Amino acid sequence: MADAVRRASGLDPRLRELSILIVCLSLGNRYEFGRHWNLARRLGVTRQTLLDLWDFEESDKFDALEKAAMRLARDATRAPEQVDPLIWDPVHESLGDQQALALLFTIGWYNMSARITGPAKLQLEPDLERL
Secondary structure (H helix, E strand, O other), rough: HHHHHHHHHOOOHHHHHHHHHHHHHHHOOHHHHHHHHHHHHOOOOOOHHHHHHHOOOOOOOOHHHHHHHHHHHHHHHOOOHHOOOOOOOOOOHHHHHHHHHHHHHHHHHHHHHHHHHHHHHHHOOOOOHHH
């Protein structure tokens, strides 16, 4: 199902992975974070860019849409029903209905996944190297 969520959404892969990583950071989920760190690296996201994720607002490594999507991922993870229109509207206006909903679905999916893999204490494969 996760593959379908990632591939069928039609979202820009970099935008998708950055949003997933913010969900993981917001929830403190190491399992999904480790896997998606490597996916982002394979997409060409630099190590320094990924190191700037926690402070993305101050970083010059992300464009306006990426920052807007990461704000949405952060706030929808923290308090889904309290996402301010100032957070949602720029994403919705930039992406349109279908892509904005695909991003919300992706954020929701990885919230669910992190809430399962965390308590289950899933561990990254011992041979998985962070790229």
